[in-house]
Amino acid sequence: MRYACTGGKGLRGFFVLESAALHGIAPKNAVAAAAAIEALHAYSLVHDDMPCMDNDDLRRGLPTVHRKWDEAVAVLAGDALQSLAFELLTDPALGANRLVLVAGMARAAGARGMVLGQALDIAAETATTPLTLEQITRLQRGKTGALFEWSATAGAVLAGADPAPLARFAAAIGLAFQITDDILDVTGDATKAGKRLGKDVDAGKATFVSLLGLDGAKARAATLIDEATTALAPYGAKADNLTAAARFVIARES
Template sequence: TWDEATAVLVGDALQALAFEMVSHPDVPARADLALTLARAAGGQGMVLGQALDIAAESAASPLNLDQITRLQAGKTGALIEWSATCGAVMAGADMAPLQAYARALGLAFQIRDDVIDVTGDTATAGKAVGKDAEAGKATFVSLLGLDEAIRRAGSLADQACDALSLYGKDANGLQQLARFVIARKA
């Protein structure tokens, strides 16, 4: 059964596997990769974002748009950025275009999550929906409205795709991923 506890364990196992893989002696720039992965997963990235999210649940006032954007840049955004840039790190290539892509993609992903929480159903989403509104949490949807949140996610996906323009057709897969992120139902 796939429940929240199982999902957490799978996430822990995959994170450990990622460290194992980037620490392999045959991996170029393995120290840099392990360090940046630790930052993305830890207190400067995903853990920080999750901690801010938990703190927001009991805050005296709801978060504003800038605070939500910062919170969401942690969470999965930090891991998306690491995933998108690690190939460039190994190749010694410029990672700026991939960073720009990943930052826009990560935020689009989180906005889409907020949209799914409002418009989705539990069976399709694979998780409980409506939790944010029930908890009184500020989200992109609650602050921007549903239509503007959807528009913002689309604009961020466009930015992500544009950041990869110098790669030409080689970026098609990553660009398709950006489109998938904003169209997904789960």
Template structure:
């Protein structure tokens, strides 16, 4: 006997012995759903009419929101209420947006285009870009400090601080900047370490967030995210070689122009593509413990290595 579907992204089909969860949304639809949820939440919580609020909303707009998607999917796997998980998804998007705003500044990568739009310091000025990034970072932790996250909220906050800070994303950015002035290009081990910190740490937090909130084992999702984050960066390096700025939404071929070591420059284009595919397989295999419920996350891994932006 099949009951009426629950009001969520999933249909629960009960049998006499077990309850099986059957997905009703493919990855593309689930990602669009995430983007709508987070965008609506931004409108609810960032309501200021001052220039700082405008710059924060601008920085949050236009992205794929893949990290927020990972938060919501991991929460779904662990029966975490979507309304709780949504603020965690927005929090990681705030951290990611802040990192891009600062990364684009003239003192770092000096980019004029992000997500197909002028970067924040071009839309306003450098001072406003710094302040918008600062505000997005602190707002992320304000969101996570809400009592609705329950007894594991402190661990969730601690892990995000680690992932975004001196042992995580900021450390990766430091390694990237240092490499630009080094007399010796990075080797494969060094660039893997750099990208695991600069990109991978936020992917790991995103994928583990639902398990952390639920107090569940984070190992499978951490393994998934470790492979996914590296595959994402290799895909970025491939796009920098093969993509066009209009589709990618940012300047391309800049790594080669700067003489930076990338996975493509170190491995070659074909080997880099093969390595990304291997990492995709590893990410998918890490989800075996979740059975069919992990299929949308598997689709996400396949998307990461086939995207054009």
């Protein structure tokens, strides 16, 4: 479990802590939620890398969990990380609204969020026709976007504040993140990425790049980042770190 959480950008946990700071919540009263989303994300990667799903050998430059150990260990480690995520959300330090976070994570991670996106992704591999842009967008709003939205709105939920501006931020940045992943799958450096690239092209899958073209995908990602930063306007300079994170999303190399 610790190995599965090693490395990575910690972007979802960062969003939790920054959204909490926007609402005057100290890190000590939000860090359990940040750890929870990182544990949940790690579980999803462990299972996603397995032969029954993406069948990847590398993650963050290291052997995937099922390669370092075996498939049974990977299943159990992923299951345990998922359980740990919900255990962390029961921490009294999170305050009176922690049950709302628990319910929100369950929705974001499950059949209406991440798992739905993963199921649509798997189904697309055997579809007779490539997905449309609308279908890919729906897929990615579940697979990637749902956990981004939970993370970015966690601080508002903890504070009992309106999460709508941060939800708009998350929707835009989550889609930009996935478009950038599609771009890196074509143009990236596998050493920097720490994982196998080109697999979507090899599989003949429709992506934002295949549908929009490389330049079109880059332009769409940039527009989404503008939308994300505009959504942060109500918070003024307090949201500078989130604005910088948004720009990082499309500038990253891994």
